[in-house]
Amino acid sequence: MKYNYTPYGVCSRNIAVEIEDGIIKDCKFTGGCNGNTTGVAALVKGMKAEDAVKKLKGIDCNGRGTSCPDQLAICIEEALQRA
Numbered sequence: 215m216k217y218n219y220t221p222y223g224v225c226s227r228n229i230a231v232e233i234e235d236g237i238i239k240d241c242k243f244t245g246g247c248n249g250n251t252t253g254v255a256a257l258v259k260g261m262k263a264e265d266a267v268k269k270l271k272g273i274d275c276n277g278r279g280t281s282c283p284d285q286l287a288i289c290i291e292e293a294l295q296r297a
Contacts, residue, residue, distance in 0.1 A: 215297055219289035223280045226251055229289045233263050233297070238290070246282050254283050263290050 219229045226246030232239040238258045243251035258266045267287045275281035 215293065217289065217293035217296065219285070219292060221280075221282070221285035221289070223278050224275065224282050224285050226282050226285065229282075229286055231286075231289055231293055233290070233293055236263050236294075237261070238263055238266060241286070243282060243286075251282055254286060258286070263294055267291055 215234070216230065216232045219231075220227070221229055224246065226243045228244040230240075230242045230244075232241075238261050241255040241258050243255060245251075254270075258270075267290050270283040271287035271291075273281045273283045273287075275284075
């Protein structure tokens with residue numbers, strides 16, 4: 215299943231994930247800090263979606279109350295709810 219998410223409170227403008235059988239097959243950020251978002255996307259590929267949520271949820275960026283990894287966790291949670 216492919217899922218697109220519009221993040222809030224961060225520099226990235228879109229997060230696209232593909233999840234099959236509970237495993238993240240692909241992840242792409244549009245916008246944001248290219249090195250960081252590319253790195254996070256590479257790290258979660260092949261990971262169990264639920265494990266990625268546990269590791270990323272709640273990460274803060276400079277007191278914003280969220281971050282691109284946190285927004286990815288929210289994206290994954292929403293995708294799993296729609297599956």
